Amino acid sequence: MVFEELEHTADVRMKISAQDITSLFCESGSALAKTMYGSYPIETPTHSFPIVAEGKDQEELIVNFLSELLFLFETEYLVPQKITLSVGTSVSGIVAGVIFDREKHAGGIGVKGISYSGLSLTKTDTGYELIIIFDI
Amino acid sequence: MNDQIHQITKTEWEIPQGFVPGMRVPGHFFLSANLARNLEEGALTQLANVATLPGIIRYSLGMPDIHWGYGFPIGGVAAFDAEKGIISPGGVGFDINCGVRMITTPLHVSDIPDMKGLVDDLYNAVPTGVGSKSPIRLSQNDLSLMLVEGAKNAVDMGYGMPGDIHRCEENGSMKGAVPEYVSKKARQRGIPQCGTLGSGNHFLEVQVVDEIEDETTAKTFGVSKGQICVMIHCGSRGLGHQVCTDHLQILESATKKYGIELPDRQLACAPLSSPEGEAYFGAMAASANYAWANRQIITHIVRELFVNKFGISYEEMPLIYDVAHNVAKWEEHDVDGVHKTVCVHRKGATRAFGPGRSEIPHEFRACGQPVLIPGSMGTSSYLLAGTSGAMEKTFGSTCHGSGRVMSRSSAKKSQTGEEVANALLQQGIIVRAPNSAAIAEEAPDVYKSSSEVVHTVHDAGISRIVARMRPLGVIKG
Numbered sequence: 001m002v003f004e005e006l007e008h009t010a011d012v013r014m015k016i017s018a019q020d021i022t023s024l025f026c027e028s029g030s031a032l033a034k035t036m037y038g039s040y041p042i043e044t045p046t047h048s049f050p051i052v053a054e055g056k057d058q059e060e061l062i063v064n065f066l067s068e069l070l071f072l073f074e075t076e077y078l079v080p081q082k083i084t085l086s087v088g089t090s091v092s093g094i095v096a097g098v099i100f101d102r103e104k105h106a107g108g109i110g111v112k113g114i115s116y117s118g119l120s121l122t123k124t125d126t127g128y129e130l131i132i133i134f135d136i
Numbered sequence: 137m138n139d140q141i142h143q144i145t146k147t148e149w150e151i152p153q154g155f156v157p158g159m160r161v162p163g164h165f166f167l168s169a170n171l172a173r174n175l176e177e178g179a180l181t182q183l184a185n186v187a188t189l190p191g192i193i194r195y196s197l198g199m200p201d202i203h204w205g206y207g208f209p210i211g212g213v214a215a216f217d218a219e220k221g222i223i224s225p226g227g228v229g230f231d232i233n234c235g236v237r238m239i240t241t242p243l244h245v246s247d248i249p250d251m252k253g254l255v256d257d258l259y260n261a262v263p264t265g266v267g268s269k270s271p272i273r274l275s276q277n278d279l280s281l282m283l284v285e286g287a288k289n290a291v292d293m294g295y296g297m298p299g300d301i302h303r304c305e306e307n308g309s310m311k312g313a314v315p316e317y318v319s320k321k322a323r324q325r326g327i328p329q330c331g332t333l334g335s336g337n338h339f340l341e342v343q344v345v346d347e348i349e350d351e352t353t354a355k356t357f358g359v360s361k362g363q364i365c366v367m368i369h370c371g372s373r374g375l376g377h378q379v380c381t382d383h384l385q386i387l388e389s390a391t392k393k394y395g396i397e398l399p400d401r402q403l404a405c406a407p408l409s410s411p412e413g414e415a416y417f418g419a420m421a422a423s424a425n426y427a428w429a430n431r432q433i434i435t436h437i438v439r440e441l442f443v444n445k446f447g448i449s450y451e452e453m454p455l456i457y458d459v460a461h462n463v464a465k466w467e468e469h470d471v472d473g474v475h476k477t478v479c480v481h482r483k484g485a486t487r488a489f490g491p492g493r494s495e496i497p498h499e500f501r502a503c504g505q506p507v508l509i510p511g512s513m514g515t516s517s518y519l520l521a522g523t524s525g526a527m528e529k530t531f532g533s534t535c536h537g538s539g540r541v542m543s544r545s546s547a548k549k550s551q552t553g554e555e556v557a558n559a560l561l562q563q564g565i566i567v568r569a570p571n572s573a574a575i576a577e578e579a580p581d582v583y584k585s586s587s588e589v590v591h592t593v594h595d596a597g598i599s600r601i602v603a604r605m606r607p608l609g610v611i612k613g
Contacts, residue, residue: 007543009176009204036266038571060388067381074374075324077267100267106570109577110266110335110613112230112377116384117206117402135206135230136336136544 003031012111012134013118019127021058022087028062028130029069029083029095032114035134037079037100038107045081045096053091058121062130065091066114079105109136137172138180147596151184151196156399158188165198168592171584174541175202182209185399189214190407191221193471193478197530199485200592201539201584205229207402210484213533215469216408218477222396223413224405225387225420227481229462230380232420233427234338234371236508236536237304237458238519238605239435242448243364245344245608254342254445255566255609261441262340262434263332264613265570270330272433279323279426282330283315286425287458290432297451300432302497304458305487305505308428310465314418318375319382322419326375326426331433335570335613337537337578338370339510340434343517343605353503353521353602357456365605366438366453367517369510370613371462372427379423383416408479417464424463431458456519457497457506461486461536467495469531480531488522488534488599496522507599511586512538513567513578513612514560517605518590525597534599535589542582552576560610569612578612 002023003016014031018024053068055061072078077100085093115133122129137143142150149172151163163183167175179202186208187196193215202211207226216222248254263269272293274282282289287308288301301308318326333340345363348354359365372379390406390413391398398404406413439453464481471478489496489505496505504522511517515538526532542550553572556579560567569575594601 005545007545009540009543010210011206012544038573060385064385071321071325071378075321075328102265102267102570105267106265107573108266108571109574112336113381115206115402116404117400119401133206 002027008133011136014132014134016130017127021128022085024128024130025062025065025085025087025091026083028066028132029080032066032069032111032134033080034108036073036108036111037105040079040105040107043081043098046098047078048094048096049076049078051093051095059119061091062121063114063116063119069095070111070114111136137175138177147592151180156181156184156188158397158399159184161187161192161195163187163198164195165202166200166592166596166598168200168588170588171200171592174584176204178204179209183212185403186212186214188399189222189224189403189405190396191217193217197533199533199535200589201484201535201537203539205483207400208481208483211535211539212483213481213485213530215478215480215531218408218479221408221479222405223408223416223464223479224403224481225380225384225416226402226404227483228420228464229483230377231371231462232376232379233424233460234462235427235431235458235460236367236369236510237431237435238365238367238456238508239453240358240363240365240456241442242452243446244362245364247446248364251609252566255568255611257441257445258340258438259568259611261437262611264611265335268332270328270332271437272331274327274330276323279327280315282429283318283422283425284313285309286428287432290429295433295436300455303455304428305460308432308458310421310424312417313421313425315422317415317419318379318422322375322378322382325378326373329373329375330430332373333370333434333613334373335574338613340611341367341607342609343367343607345603346606347604349601349603356500356503357506357519357602358454359456359519359603367508367510368431368434370431370434372423373430375426376423379419383419386412387416420464424460428458457508459486459508467531482533484536485533486536487532488526489532490522490524490527507534509535509586509590510537511607512580512583513610514563514565514580514607515586518586518601519603519605520590520599521602523597523599526599530598534593538583538586538589540582541584544577547579547582548573548576551579565607566609567612574612
């Protein structure tokens with residue numbers, strides 16, 4: 001598994017690992033989706049939306065990207081199936097998915113926001129590692 | 137307990153200045169000996185970090201349900217000087233005006249032979265959990281009015297009775313709300329979620345009053361033994377969450393602009409008198425008003441259901457009170473003998489104004505405001521009254537709940553949702569939730585004992601116990 005839930009008393013604390021920064025951003029998006037919708041079936045996407053985020057540093061960039069993704073989930077009722085991104089000093093890409101269906105996607109918990117508390121984004125021998133808290 | 141912490145009385149503890157660099161005042165918190173055994177080091181550090189913020193008055197305060205949050209600990213209270221002080225979204229939380237209200241009914245347990253049926257009906261009537269949608273359609277103009285008028289706006293739309301309004305803290309409408317500081321994105325999240333319960337620790341609960349500690353005050357509040365009541369716990373939904381996210385970003389830059397040094401990025405803040413600080417306050421107050429309207433609409437759905445199901449009248453279900461527990465507010469307090477207007481941040485803490493305060497509904501003014509403390513899913517909730525002790529010690533504040541002790545991941549590993557639901561059923565408590573994990577994560581064992589927390593605030597004199605309510609049916613989001 002490229003992301004795992006770590007111990008945290010009140011919120012959801014995730015550790016996400018990836019070989020490169022783009023994969024790290026995509027995987028962190030999947031971790032957010034898993035938190036909100038639980039484990040859900042893979043389906044052919046029916047809707048897709050562009051996503052753009054900016055930040056003064058990589059930490060702000062990941063927080064802003066995930067905040068944008070959360071906004072998309074909540075306002076479009078989108079459950080992602082494929083996240084395609086280009087990550088540099090900013091992030092842009094496409095989030096493709098299906099529309100929320102209580103029968104398939106009610107296995108998770110609402111995320112209120114993406115926290116800076118305890119946030120760390122580090123380069124490791126094998127790629128990148130992100131530790132991040134989703135406030136629920 | 138960390139050996140740098142001093143115990144002052146049986147229930148009061150102090151974190152001395154110097155515990156973390158730059159503390160301007162000591163930390164002061166309330167815990168029984170039992171609760172002290174479970175205190176997290178991270179929560180202590182957060183409490184000490186708050187003490188470094190400019191303009192903080194007297195103490196960084198922690199209530200007995202204190203636990204590790206972000207920026208401020210959950211259960212944190214801090215008052216800031218109007219001129220030298222700051223305002224911080226980290227001292228309010230993502231869920232602005234997350235709060236609790238309770239209505240009573242003329243029913244008794246024997247009037248509800250089919251509790252499961254009632255819980256199912258409530259679950260189907262109140263939009264609950266991730267992906268739920270508002271039962272009403274708000275236009276942008278409707279939303280703007282709601283952001284200013286709060287509970288009154290919902291009542292004007294037909295969701296309640298005029299008498300409900302003054303039974304809300306701030307009369308359900310905080311002054312200083314500026315809808316223009318609420319972003320388009322926050323509005324987009326808010327419009328489809330108005331009148332929805334949300335998820336996480338939010339709930340709607342059917343309870344029975346099973347013990348009265350103070351007959352006189354209970355009578356004044358309109359609560360009697362054996363009475364069925366309904367408690368609602370939720371907040372400002374995606375609108376408030378987005379306001380927090382938006383303004384955190386603005387205040388990150390402001391922190392640097394005003395040269396404020398912070399031990400934790402999540403304490404981003406700005407002087408109360410700065411344009412950035414004023415913008416956050418205006419947006420936060422608007423979100424708080426949205427939350428009061430949200431709880432008002434859910435209350436209406438519940439009352440309509442009870443009217444149809446039990447043949448009682450709408451007017452027989454008065455609102456006892458509605459309290460906010462994630463908010464920053466301008467309040468009048470005596471500070472070292474001087475009467476001052478200060479900005480009190482309460483993050484996972486409840487206002488508990490004592491007797492005589494003009495902000496309390498006139499009918500409660502002699503006994504102190506009602507304070508509602510929800511228990512966890514299987515444990516009792518409490519009705520308390522505010523005290524003069526709270527005015528002296530905690531800027532009129534007390535605890536807000538039981539406070540978690542076990543992480544969600546550990547909770548899910550220790551027992552399944554079905555096991556928790558079955559165990560609760562054995563105790564006569566029926567639970568409905570969108571998924572089994574939501575039940576496991578909120579199991580009674582993952583929280584501190586609500587009784588222990590409430591008795592600690594009672595013993596410390598920062599509120600006093602009036603009545604205890606036992607859960608019968610629970611809807612978790």
